[in-house]
Amino acid sequence: MGSRLESNSNSVRKRIANHSFNDEDGEEYDGSNFGGFSDYFRRKKIKLQNLDADLRSQSADKPAIFKGVVAHVNGYTQPSLNDLHTLIVQHGGGFMQYLDGKTTVTHIIASNLTPKKAVEFKRYRIVKPAWIVDSVQAGKLLPWNNYRVVDEGENQKVIAFDRGQVSNQANVKTRGYRDQTNSSWYTNQLKSSQAGTPVSTPMPSSRVQSGFSRQRLPTPDDEIELLPPSHQPDIYSRDSSLLVCEREHAPESETLVTPPKTSPSIRPQQDGTDHIRPDDTIEDHHDGLSADPTPPDLTNPKAQPIRQENQSVDTRNELDIASPTKKSDLTAEEHNAILLQDPKVRKSTVVDPNFLEQYYRESRLHHLSTWKADLKSQLQALAAEKSSSQKTKQKRSPGTRRYVLHVDFDSFFAAVSLKKNPQYKEKPAVVAHGNGSGSEIASCNYPARKFGIKNGMWMKKAQELCPDLKVLPYDFPGYEEASRTFYDVILDAGGVVQSVSIDEALIDVSNICAATGGSDGRQVSEGSIYREQAKADEIAQRLRDQVKVRTDCNVSVGIGGNILLAKVALRKAKPAGQYQIKPEEILDFVGQLQVQDLPGVAWSIGSKLEEIGVKLVKDIREITKERLVQTLGPKTGEKLWDYSRGIDRTEVGEQVVRKSVSAEVNWGVRFENQEQADEFIGSLCGELQKRLLKEKVKGKQFTMKIMRRSLDAPMDPPKHLGHGKCDTFNKSLVLGVATNSRDILTKEALSILKGFGFSPGELRGIGVQMTKLEPMKSATDGSFEGSQRRLQFKVSNTEPTSIRKASKRADAADPDPIQDDPETPKKHKSGESSHVPFGAQQLNQSTPSRRPLNTLGTQFIMPTQVDPKVLAELPEDIRSKLLRQARQSSPTPASRNALKTLSRDHSPVNDAPAPFALTALPAASQLDPDILAALPPDVRAEVLAQYAASATPSSPTSRRTHADQTLLPQSPRKNRIIGIPAKKPIVAPIKRSRGPPNDEYVFDNHDIDDHDMDDLDPTFLSALPDDLRKEIIAEHLRQKLSESRLTLVQKQTAAQPLPQPLWKPPTLKIPRAPRPTFTTQKLSDTSDLRKAIREWITEFADEGPYTEDVVALGKYLGRVVKEERDLGKAVGVVKWMEWVVDDLDEGVGEVERIKWGEAVERVRRGVREAAGDRGLGSVCFD
């Protein structure tokens, strides 16, 4: 990278110099937090204001004790979110439903806080709900300090240790839910603790000393340093136990795991691990493996971090290693390696080459989904065919009485499987893969239900309910066969059919009934109504009889005037019966149901309803529609309002277009190293490609979903090879051109995965999804052609002429992006490639021309956009950087504009006029040297840096100027990721779980996203014990790092609250301790620092570092150690720098390399000295 770079170097230099390492912190505060009112913020405020306006005005009499407070509620709390919201707003406070990182939230209210959450909220004051309640009661704002929730949770060893006293009793996980639900208990705890030293708020001093961190300091820090620079530090503590479950709350049925009891370890080998639950939390030894007597060799932990391939990324494990958690010191990879030593286990995991096939073959849920999709497409094709061939009287005239049948097999899987084991028909029996505690019950027969067993329940619980349970094997072919027969019968009925699932269908027989009734189905003729109803019953009876005869299985039928009624009637009809809800009984029938009996209402919505006093459906009628809408949202609120009155206007058999195709695996995911993960992802993308081809579509948006073990979850979850409690991370990107290529998808997926930087051993689930679907060209359907043509037309048309000639490379490689698919279905003629969906004969026969799914529909997507396929093929993160970079310092105006346009970043500044030419990047997965060379220097540098960062050692060096390719912008829409300077972090950080209490909890947080250090309250942070703080920071780093690729800039434009009467910027009043920052940009987050460093090094690679910059960095890091007191962070940054330097392009001269090496050493020295000043002893950077 040389010459070209230079032309640009000035600007780059300026940039860096600009923010030259100045660490002043003073300005950070005001600048970032209250810089000005962005429209966004203003709007948001306004919105909020409006929302809460009523409440406020209605509470004028109440003291505004929360004035200046802006709260956000996390998780389930004792006074519910709504109640807290009300209390706060009524008393002058502000309330934010979501954290967006920019908004100024002064406090987060939570009953319990897992480490993860602690991390997410690290920059906030986290208080218990009692703070609100007590303050209101007291009539004044009580000190929040006494209500801190530092981490209530269980685990965190960190906490445990310093918490001393409290820890034992209170702590812990088990409490999770209790905390929230049992108010009195909870409140008492709080109060008592407040009395003296706040229990929950360990004094900083004590914590700090107690040492864990202290003691551990040397070690942990050192360990951190061990990390390969490139990778992010993951978190430290892995251990903690957490329990998770917030069970108490759980609605009856589902709570799978009850904490108590024994928790038998699922797998013999592990020692007691499993159990997670209850009480051991504190102890946390649960990891099990540690105790495991197994192979000594592997067991040796940190001694040598595993990292297999150093070069590639992955070493992130180190982080784990870094944390000497109590239990086992094994890295996740080592742990998995031990686990996989058993060949049988190994065979059941993603490590097995044949995993996908085998897994999908056995996964009932996969089968259910597949069957459903097949049925849906078959039925829709059939319907389409029917309606086109014959005029069809399908349409009922408006105002007609409707008769809808909901037909469903009784305990489908169980019933079919029982055919081969009839002796258990009358005994409690279930269908499951095994009888281990974590085996899931797919279906249980009615005798089993008497014991309270339910579908989806884990064996452990089922056996507790019924020790004599008979477990039957699956018989997937049998289910298909029964279903085929079932649909044959149903289709013969003559109504409009809609499949619900393999064992369930809706039939609208209104026309048949009306014909029988003799009237037009509209008049209120008692006789005709009666005849219609009788006809419906008769049809139902006939269906039941036929299915029974032909399959020897019972089906039940619910009949009603709409889908809702048919559905609820079905419940009463079961088992082996039928029930018709007559018009006159609708209100009574529906009214006495529990809200959860309504379709679409389960735990979450049910809970919200319960909060507003609604338990039964009739209770809903007492609630105004406005309130329902306010509580549940416009659609849901109105729908339930209707449902409670027996109203449902949904029609049977509406045609729908598929919107997405995905494949995911969240079981058996146990990698020993990164290669395995990479390979598996390739397989998964292959699977996705297969499905895309089957549907004859390509997609433009790719989304990856990753589940990673929660830091506080045990290595071995209660369920064998299950994912256990996890954090989920999703990332999506828009491809420039639709694809279905496994290779491209794999490349993107790997890029994303690397971006997250997770230790492969911590992965528990991986999914890939394509959306923004477009039909493939090969489709036989005429309409495809139209669409295609249209698209093509656009392409050639819209494209500036320049594109055609300029992009010779692109043309050569792929003359017709649309047409040339990496793979096209082997046979398109038949509706489905090689796959033969099961289905009723009629379905398989009478639909010669049907397509697997309707892919036509909309998706067509902006005709206007033509894609720069080349650019599109770059990994998204690279693309995004390019765009951003271009904006920041593009030397070439043209390219800048082009990029801008491309990015759809409509910065108000200059509107992107017509499409601009754009400098394209290499196509496909590899960077093409020629193209690369043609890039603006800084852009190129960024690309290379990105590649380096992702550890892809590819070093595209060749350079030669090549004609730029001009491309058009593609989507008029903007893509958040691309082009927009990181307002929001891209990564999705963890979310907290919201479901019912369960054994393991999957957390996700969508509430939190960005973490703007500027918003962090240093006071709060510093009040934490060192190790907790460290953990928090480490976690933060990990997240940041993962985000870093995409997000970088942080909100510089800080939003400022509107000066409204009730709404004052609370933050202003909060005293904050300055925190060292780097650069005029006030960088502080590790990811930002890394990025800045990478840019710096990359840009000045050929020039060598400037001393003042090096000194500034060293100085800053020294402050990080001394003031921020985060040696780990400083070390991590140094390692990063070292890594980047080591990875400098080969083109960099030896002299410069040396200079850079010296720079690293100099920075190191700064950190060492600072550490020494703090009495931390020598620092190890390796």
Next chain:
DNA sequence: ATCCTCCCCTAC
């Protein structure tokens, strides 16, 4: 007001 994205939730 309406669109879009990124989730959560639900169902089987």
Next chain:
DNA sequence: TAAGGTAGGGGAGGAT
């Protein structure tokens, strides 16, 4: 041992 997939409805909140 165990096979915890998958698609669509919809809410929140930002962008336009």
